[in-house]
Amino acid sequence: MHERLLRSKGLKLTPQRLMALKAIEEGGHIDIDQLHDSFNRLGMKIPLATLYRILGELSSVGILHTVTLSGQKTRYEIAKGDHPHFLCEQCGQLEDLHITMNKIASIAQQACIHTTHSVSIMLHGICQNCSAFPAIDKEGS
Amino acid sequence: MHERLLRSKGLKLTPQRLMALKAIEEGGHIDIDQLHDSFNRLGMKIPLATLYRILGELSSVGILHTVTLSGQKTRYEIAKGDHPHFLCEQCGQLEDLHITMNKIASIAQQACIHTTHSVSIMLHGICQNCSAFPAIDKEGS
């Protein structure tokens, strides 16, 4: 399945690439360090430099999509079309919002005289989990 | 005017801060290098480190707003409430879109079960100027 993806882009199948795709698929929206940890947990040593290269390639061919966040590490997700995200300001978790971008884009487009190719929308707030347990510090003190 | 802003935040009036605010106000959405150039053009030498510090302070007290872009330098604008932006993929210019965020946010919110504090919306496309002169390369070859 990921094999098809890679082949379709003319990329060779390597364990590193397959593992990266698997981890990102399972992890949802993860940054490079979380990805690196996924490798380590399975005993697969991989240099960050290689991960950066893999993530860059997969992004540039459109297999991955990057979410750039102010002051935070870039998150990666399997590309599945534009959609809004919700970022929890407390725990940093990123969630997909299930709404077609068309609605939003069409409204934004009303104010925009240019040709729009894509729209990125990020909501910032506090997620349900953090609302329920506001004092819990994930990072540990 | 900028004097009031700084005073209201308990910040001292310095030529560097006033100049930064003036340049950002005039420049619209500029990055730190463009800001640095503004200083240089007027013969004001200033280290980047100081600019970073000034921009960080003014942002943290809410006088400035930062726009984080994937793969590009952060842009700064005078904070004037949330609003969508349009980023030209060709020339990189950033424009304000004049539409209330409420409309967009309310639609996005329909898909979002969490409390939302802010919304950032970025449209990506080709601006009018670049559509008219697609071959012109601002950077020079």
Add this chain to the structure above:
DNA sequence: ATCACTGCAAAGGGTTTGCAAGTTC
């Protein structure tokens, strides 16, 4: 005069690159 701010230089962190060795097809 005091506290805040700037300038300078050096450190820091994330990301990229060159090249040799190892893999995939």
Add this chain to the structure above:
DNA sequence: GAACTTGCAAACCCTTTGCAGTGAT
């Protein structure tokens, strides 16, 4: 076997920080 990919180390940003000197109130 040819082309691509990985691993390693070093280089490269951009950004932050420590500290002494300067400036604002």
